[in-house]
Amino acid sequence: LHPTGVDVTDVKRTQENYRTLADNISQFAWMANSSGWMYWFNQRWFDYTGTTLDAVQGSGWQSVLHPDHVDRVLEKIKDCFRTGQVWEDTFPLRGKDGEYRWFLSRAVPIKNAHGKITQWFGTNTDITELRNTQDALRKSKEFTEEQVRIRTRELEARNTKVLQQSEQLRDLSHKMLQMQDDERRHVARELHDSAGQILAALGMNLAHVAQLARESAPEVVKGLN
Numbered sequence: 001l002h003p004t005g006v007d008v009t010d011v012k013r014t015q016e017n018y019r020t021l022a023d024n025i026s027q028f029a030w031m032a033n034s035s036g037w038m039y040w041f042n043q044r045w046f047d048y049t050g051t052t053l054d055a056v057q058g059s060g061w062q063s064v065l066h067p068d069h070v071d072r073v074l075e076k077i078k079d080c081f082r083t084g085q086v087w088e089d090t091f092p093l094r095g096k097d098g099e100y101r102w103f104l105s106r107a108v109p110i111k112n113a114h115g116k117i118t119q120w121f122g123t124n125t126d127i128t129e130l131r132n133t134q135d136a137l138r139k140s141k142e143f144t145e146e147q148v149r150i151r152t153r154e155l156e157a158r159n160t161k162v163l164q165q166s167e168q169l170r171d172l173s174h175k176m177l178q179m180q181d182d183e184r185r186h187v188a189r190e191l192h193d194s195a196g197q198i199l200a201a202l203g204m205n206l207a208h209v210a211q212l213a214r215e216s217a218p219e220v221v222k223g224l225n
Contacts, residue, residue, distance in 0.1 A: 022042040028041070028123060029122070029124075030045065030061070032120040032122070033118075033119055034117045034120075036077070037059075038058060039058075041056060049064050049093070049096060065091060066091060066092040066094065073089055077107070081120070084109050084117055086106070086107070086108050086109070087105070088104070088106045089104075090104050091105065101126055102128045103125060103127060104124070104125045106125075107121065107122030108122075
């Protein structure tokens, strides 16, 4: 029995139960002291990363963080450790096979009765499949939108061509009507000119015939007059 009256056996049993529970959840779990120095990780973490506690405690966990995200992630988590705000971020962690998977990571401060932060409890949830699904949906949406844009451009081009053909047909129809009108005027003019020439010729012929008649039979012509 502890001097404070607490049954040490019960405490150890409780701690062991918590450890067993933490080791078997689907998420990675870890704990850090009030300043953010990480001192405990559950078995899921070690199974995935292939690391040891000695290698990742403190700031060693950063060794499995994707290099492209180190600066951003550290800046944010250190700020949360300093201010006591809940930390949440998304980044890839390297597995023991060398491949990276994406995780949603979150840590909450644990406070004592006086409201002082005594430690932090964090988790890492694998969201790789969710991100892949989201990426696939995004790409599908982008593909669909691109196909719509292509189809729209094709329809616009086709409509433009139809309008151009319509304009050409109207111009051709106008030209044909103009040609027909010009042809009618030309024919009318030709007919008018031909008729005038014929009438003139007839007049001349009649005058000639009358002249011949007067000369050959003046008595007849005189009698007719």
